[in-house]
Amino acid sequence: MQKNNNSIALFILILGLCAAVYVHHSVKPVWLEQSYVYDTYTTDAGQLAYKYKGKEVLIGELVPYRDSALNQANLDKSNQAPPMSQQWVRDENKQIKLLKPAFHYSLWSLLPALITIALCLLTREPLTALFSGIVTGALILGQYDLIDKVIIPTIATEGTAALLVLYLWLLGGLLGIWSKTGAAQAFALFMTRHFVKGQRSAKLVSWFLGVLFFQGGTMSTVLVGTTVRPLADKAKVSHEEMSYIVDSTASPIASVLAFNAWPAYVQALIFIPGVSFLATEADRIAFFFASIPFSFYGILAVTGTLLLSLNITRFSGARIRQARHRALTTGQLDADDAQPLSAKELQSSDVPQGYRPHVLEFVLPLTTLIGIAVITFITLGSPKVNWAFGVALLLSAFIALGKGMSLTDLIDGFGNGLKGVVLASMILMLAVTIGSLSKEIGGGLYLVSQLGESLPFWCLPVLLQLITMLIAFSTGTSWGTYAIAFPLALPLAWAVAQSQGLANPELFMMVCFATVLNGSVYGDQCSPISDTTILSAMTTGCDLMDHVKSQLVPATLAASLAAVLWTLTVFFFA
Structure with a gap:
């Protein structure tokens, strides 16, 4: 049985790698305007600035929003990558914003995460599954130097x-x-x-x-x-x-x-x-x-x-x-x-x-x-x-x-x-590496563009819970699920909160954060391929599947009650 699974996994990996190469060469990225508002102030020298990670950052030249190459209207007109990576603008309401272009490859943006989940479910080995997802993401971006251009820059971050x-x-x-x-x-x-x-x-x-x-x-x-x-x-x-x-x-x-x-x-x-x-x-x-x-x-x-x-x-x-x-x-x-x-x-x-x-x-x-x-x-x-x-x-x-x-x-x-x-x-x-790649490829942006305007806000916490439960159960790791899910889930939650005008967006974000955190824990805890599940059975001397089957009922009951509480919290207080 496992031999057959390994053969299927190899086929999926080869198919995924071919698809990644196809996406890089044939699928045009969809560029989206991303605007960020910081708490700006004027320095003693009369320059605009803001604080980032405790350090003062000076703001350069401001341009009118309508003239910026990075506003959505101009991005839609262009068929090429934007000419700059960011630009400070002043909009019609005199508000100062930082515009940054971002992109996604529509449904293809989810390919690295899907490959990782599928391989881990079939092989029951998260290390090779995560690495395969990284390779897939790197090929989509056209990065063939995995060590120097993908892994080392991620590790080198503080x-x-x-x-x-x-x-x-x-x-x-x-x-x-x-x-x-x-x-x-x-x-x-x-x-x-x-x-x-x-x-x-x-x-x-x-x-x-x-x-x-x-x-x-x-x-x-x-x-x-x-x-x-x-x-x-x-x-x-x-x-x-x-x-x-x-x-x-x-x-x-x-x-x-x-x-x-x-x-x-x-x-x-x-x-x-x-x-x-x-x-x-x-x-x-x-x-x-x-x-x-x-x-x-x-x-x-x-x-x-x-x-x-x-x-x-x-x-x-x-x-x-x-x-x-x-x-x-x-x-x-x-x-x-x-x-x-x-x-x-x-x-x-x-x-x-x-x-x-x-x-x-x-x-x-x-x-x-x-x-x-x-x-x-x-x-x-x-x-x-x-x-x-x-x-x-x-x-x-x-x-x-x-x-x-x-x-x-x-x-x-x-x-x-x-x-x-x-x-x-x-x-x-x-x-961490696959999380960074997933964010760069734009999986979160794609989900935001598909669901941000239409999804009822009170449905999102349980939806995120179910998604992360499935990912963690399939991969056997909560931390690996965090790397996949958080870069997708929180931008989506913020977009939903803003588009639907929630009175308490920070509380809504906290609840969505908790659903990802807890849904991943549930999936990891109940997964028969999780290291903690195996170690729990091993250290206590229990049969692995007896442990998995016996804890599934109380864990699922707790998860169901949590889902009700999350829904009620955002419905009445967000």
Whole structure:
């Protein structure tokens, strides 16, 4: 079956590459006027200027709007690319605007995203699927030098470099040192001795750890799964329940307690020039946090796992209820026909001989990490995630060295941590690249031109939710979905808000932002090809498809309730 899928995927890829070459040579781009309004002021020298990323930018010569080569009327007359990349104009109402031309290739603009989704659905491998989407997008633009002209310029940006440093060095290094010192296992042992008395307390501890490790993704899944499995197995908690609790707190909680790497990554994808509350990186991070109350799916998903931990199972579906009944009556943690995934390599300890782990080696760095993130958010307006992870990493290292661990063992642990997140970092790099290409090719502009004027505004949040659920389920990655969806979704949301004259466009944008964020989390969480789904089953010892099928009902219920809440919010308050 998989061999047939690979053959179909190869055929689709070849067809997509041929189509991309055809688009570049035969399809004329549709040019559109894009106007941006900034808060301008007059300098002491009498020149017009505006602030961009905290720096003063002078405005050049102003021309009347009707004379600009970049207004829509003149763009429609021309069959060629505009003669300039931007121009400042003054319109009939004396308002100063910056005009920039943008283009799309109609439905062809969505080709890179469609190729990526199709290949990931068929091959179940996001790395090659994302790279194939990048190649397709590059061919549409006529860029044949992928390394020097496409990938390196994306990586060289400040935001992407900071993201890779955070995720690869700081996060990976911290995980590696915790593995070497046995800090997480010591914390689990402490919790087992003092708090776990039976099934309910075992599940509550698991839920608490899922909330505590709110960094999201594979890190939370591996840490929580490996830490709670021994205590859960001892308390006879079914593996279906445990895998659901681990999976449904890993990413959903990261979208709610967002003092982690998520805002730093997402903010780079939601810049819309001319929208004042998304103008700077600090503005976009503040927008992320202001949108958290609308993360209804994340809130409901985490609440659902809490209810399950309290043995309230009416909402959780027949499979989880049957699993709980089986474990209670027979002590059997898996179904009769289950094939649990082995996770020995994730449970093994790498502590050097003679080193004695202590619970404070985990608690102190984690408390420091959370404290720095929260304090910098309160005092500076945005959490300094790099500072938080950097200090936590150094503190863990100094504690280990102070307790007698050799520098060689410490560096070995740090290196193992880096190895563990290399693949994830590669996926992030490619995800950012395809997001940039998708934006340049104009997929978002095309959707705006098709839907911006006619779509009822109250339908858009649920539409975005369904689209991102489908993409994330097909690709198995929420962050990859963000790279595809955000450059399309937020310009569309802004166009709808402006064209339909909404009284509160910022609230409408927050809700649409939350639907993309949460819809992607749902699709990733429920996808059988998602790394977090597989790791949740692997670390808890559950059969993969038993885990997927058992969590589908409560996750879908939470997503359905969230859809109703999003619709009601924009209908009555936007």
